[in-house]
């Protein structure tokens with residue numbers, strides 16, 4: 001019943017909904033270049049919209065072309081430019097129902113996390129989408145993903161920065177690209193997606209709903225952050241080299257619950273040296289699902305004792321961007337620690353210890 005009512009409502013709405021589409025490149029906007037025999041971004045925003053089978057009905061789509069980038073080439077300054085573009089568009093068109101950002105899938109999770117932190121309380125959806133196959137190829141997933149994204153931006157009762165892909169709606173700070181080839185490129189890392197697209201837009205509880213809050217644009221990032229993956233044989237001196245290069249924050253992806261080697265090639269000594277020199281260390285997990293819990297094993301406790309903070313269940317992508325965002329504001333240790341453990345945009349859903357003792 002509710003499905004039918006909302007379908008009829010969307011079809012019979014007299015005033016068009018208004019959505020701004022910002023294009024940044026990615027496979028969705030790519031063309032085949034015979035000279036290099038490879039894909040590169042090249043479709044204009046108009047050409048992208050022309051790939052949609054029937055236009056967008058009762059939705060007015062305002063077009064903004066921002067970049068023509070393969071997202072492997074995205075840099076932190078592109079995140080700042082994107083967040084600034086969203087601020088400018090909001091000031092120009094405060095009546096927008098939502099924003100869609102078409103983007104490459106490779107680094108979409110980083111960009112979506114960056115926008116999540118820099119643009120808060122937007123009150124409406126900011127929806128990232130893309131494709132595995134260029135939009136002009138007949139079997140592309142681009143048109144469908146773009147239609148779904150515009151639909152969520154126009155009508156979804158959600159006020160989050162999210163990724164809409166393959167019929168699912170993922171929170172921008174809880175998502176990872178897990179598949180290179182499948183249409184189902186992204187998954188939410190616990191909890192489940194924010195919603196799914198079917199005949200209706202089905203949205204789950206726990207999301208932020210549309211509201212009239214005043215948007216907060218806080219467009220600052222400290223680029224001096226590093227993401228380091230632990231592997232058997234990693235030499236701890238690398239941490240000090242990173243420090244010497246001027247990095248102020250390092251996310252270390254530990255094993256499992258955030259564990260690090262404590263015998264041969266023990267890392268804790270280098271962590272305490274880095275911390276004593278003013279560098280902030282955060283431990284996340286290499287696992288896609290679950291959380292860093294530095295209290296569970298001896299090989300986790302030593303990291304905490306050496307001064308590392310836990311990323312809890314933040315993805316490494318979200319933890320890295322959050323650290324960059326925090327260090328763009330403060331380097332005061334107590335504040336950084338407090339902010340790192342504060343949930344700002346749904347990036348932490350499990351704060352604390354698992355309580356597992358093995359007993």
Ligand code: ASP
Pocket residue numbers: 025026027028069070071072103104105106107130131132
């Ligand atoms: N390399 C592309 C990009 O991230 C991949 C994609 O969009 O699927 O821009």
